Amino acid sequence: MKGKQDRRGFFIKILRTISALFAGGLFFGAYAKQVKSEPSPIRPPGALNESDFIKTCIKCGQCLEACPYSSIKLAKPFTGIAIGTPYLVVREIPCYMCEDIPCVKPCPSGALDKKMKEIGKAKMGLAVLIDHENCIAYQGLRCEVCYRACPFIGKAITIEFIPNKRTGRHALFIPVVHSNSCTGCGMCEHACILDEAAIKVLPIEIAKGKLGKHYRFGWKDES
Amino acid sequence: MSRSFIYRHRFTIARRTTQIAIMALFYAGSHFGLKILTGNLSSSKILGLLPMADPVAVIQIFAATGSIAPDILIGAAIAVGFYLVVGGRSFCGWVCPVNIITDFARWLRNRLGLPDPYSISRMVRIWFFFAIIVLSALFGITIFEYVSPISMLHRGIIYGIGAGWIVLVALFLFDLFVIKDGWCGHLCPVGAFWSFVGRFSLIKIKLKGKYDPDKLKNAIKICPEPEVLSPSSFKNGRMISGNCINCGRCVQLSDKLGFSFKKSKNSEGGNL
Numbered sequence: 001m002k003g004k005q006d007r008r009g010f011f012i013k014i015l016r017t018i019s020a021l022f023a024g025g026l027f028f029g030a031y032a033k034q035v036k037s038e039p040s041p042i043r044p045p046g047a048l049n050e051s052d053f054i055k056t057c058i059k060c061g062q063c064l065e066a067c068p069y070s071s072i073k074l075a076k077p078f079t080g081i082a083i084g085t086p087y088l089v090v091r092e093i094p095c096y097m098c099e100d101i102p103c104v105k106p107c108p109s110g111a112l113d114k115k116m117k118e119i120g121k122a123k124m125g126l127a128v129l130i131d132h133e134n135c136i137a138y139q140g141l142r143c144e145v146c147y148r149a150c151p152f153i154g155k156a157i158t159i160e161f162i163p164n165k166r167t168g169r170h171a172l173f174i175p176v177v178h179s180n181s182c183t184g185c186g187m188c189e190h191a192c193i194l195d196e197a198a199i200k201v202l203p204i205e206i207a208k209g210k211l212g213k214h215y216r217f218g219w220k221d222e223s
Numbered sequence: 224m225s226r227s228f229i230y231r232h233r234f235t236i237a238r239r240t241t242q243i244a245i246m247a248l249f250y251a252g253s254h255f256g257l258k259i260l261t262g263n264l265s266s267s268k269i270l271g272l273l274p275m276a277d278p279v280a281v282i283q284i285f286a287a288t289g290s291i292a293p294d295i296l297i298g299a300a301i302a303v304g305f306y307l308v309v310g311g312r313s314f315c316g317w318v319c320p321v322n323i324i325t326d327f328a329r330w331l332r333n334r335l336g337l338p339d340p341y342s343i344s345r346m347v348r349i350w351f352f353f354a355i356i357v358l359s360a361l362f363g364i365t366i367f368e369y370v371s372p373i374s375m376l377h378r379g380i381i382y383g384i385g386a387g388w389i390v391l392v393a394l395f396l397f398d399l400f401v402i403k404d405g406w407c408g409h410l411c412p413v414g415a416f417w418s419f420v421g422r423f424s425l426i427k428i429k430l431k432g433k434y435d436p437d438k439l440k441n442a443i444k445i446c447p448e449p450e451v452l453s454p455s456s457f458k459n460g461r462m463i464s465g466n467c468i469n470c471g472r473c474v475q476l477s478d479k480l481g482f483s484f485k486k487s488k489n490s491e492g493g494n495l
Contacts, residue, residue: 013344016343017344017346017347017350020343020347021350021354024351024354025354025358028355028358028362028366028370029358029362031366031369031370032358032362032363032364032366032369033362035364035369036362036363036364051363052288054364055284055287055288055363055364055365056284056287056288056292058265058266058276058277058280058281058284058295058368059263059265059280059368059374059378060262060263060265060266060267060276061253061262061263061378061381061382062261062262062266062267062268064253064382065252065253065261065262073382074378074382076379076382076383076384076385076386076387077375077384077385077386077387077389077390078385078386078387078389079385079386082369083368083369083375084265084368084374084375084378106261106262106268107294108262108266108274108276108292108294108295108298109266109284109292109294109295110292110294
């Protein structure tokens with residue numbers, strides 16, 4: 001009789017454990033899905049792509065401690081950014097693109113890739129002049145502050161002249177970002193004179209379109 | 224019996240000092256440029272040279288990505304080596320800041336005489352530990368690192384906690400009202416990992432003389448892992464269970480009980 005009781009208790013215990021694991025697994029599964037679907041913030045230079053980054057980063061904060069400008073923050077819980085991972089809010093403090101890239105050096109997990117040797121090759125994001133309605137250059141005023149702030153002035157941001165239809169005799173001095181040179185450092189967004197920046201650094205996957213493979217531009221060199 | 228308060232709490236005082244000092248050094252490393260300890264308990268550098276890494280986080284990264292960077296692998300190996308000497312779950316008792324919260328809950332629970340009606344197996348943490356490895360591999364994400372109150376707390380202390388305090392209050396209330404020693408004693412997978420290491424570690428509790436249940440009654444009452452003070456946990460007077468957190472509560476309780484910290488099986492010296 002005692003043996004039967006023991007066996008019953010044993011099975012109940014096992015069932016209880018399985019149920020707890022099942023409930024836990026469900027909770028974690030939902031949470032994992034949530035974490036993976038969160039939009040990518042601006043990551044420090046050399047960061048792996050977002051889906052690899054969030055599973056490789058050990059969340060130790062050593063990149064943040066190495067940053068001389070305190071540009072890097074660690075995500076606090078419940079902020080919509082993968083908890084404990086490093087990110088930048090470039091409107092507040094952009095990446096000043098140190099030549100020796102001190103933030104990548106201490107990374108122990110490889111989430112910031114040490115193959116990143118040249119800061120100019122960083123792809124933290126892509127600046128986009130997103131609000132044409134409020135950008136004063138589009139009103140015909142001279143500004144070009146983002147252009148002047150750009151560390152790759154004339155390459156990552158150029159000024160294009162467009163006829164000013166309102167006056168009929170002037171040009172609009174429009175800043176244009178070129179994705180092959182832009183590192184996403186955010187100095188343009190940081191410098192924008194509006195109350196809310198008209199030029200913003202966006203994660204590359206959000207900023208970039210993709211041309212269908214079947215397009216051929218006859219005037220471009222195909223190589 | 225009329226020893227001083229400090230003597231009767233010497234290990235508790237030493238533990239709190241270490242726990243607080245470690246977090247203070249991390250904080251100073253981050254904020255004042257004092258580079259004795261940089262990083263946090265997930266991964267750190269001592270004096271800018273010696274890397275350490277949380278093996279549980281490293282295992283999850285391996286499960287999620289299928290590869291592992293040499294720095295954190297070495298760091299985890301050094302951490303395991305270190306705790307093989309000082310006792311696996313010494314991490315829990317002497318380093319982990321969550322221990323301060325759960326010990327406070329335990330103290331308050333005893334003071335208020337709260338009942339402990341629910342019991343769950345202390346084996347849950349072992350299952351939980353293996354579950355997070357499987358789930359990390361399954362979902363391709365370091366699953367526990369995203370919910371770990373341990374990381375939330377040590378990161379929070381160093382870099383600002385944000386809304387993470389809610390989780391820690393919940394943990395405190397859980398330990399206080401729901402299950403006694405609920406987190407550290409039953410659920411925490413990090414503790415489970417260190418208990419594997421603790422089985423083989425050098426510095427352990429030793430019991431001099433015969434095991435006498437009547438004499439040890441009070442020690443068992445204050446032990447956060449009471450099972451480690453059962454007769455089966457001792458072999459020739461030496462603790463063989465890995466679950467002991469080396470907190471020294473039983474040692475400081477009374478000199479007459481015959482508990483002490485000893486290193487290795489045969490050595491008589493090494494009294495801590």
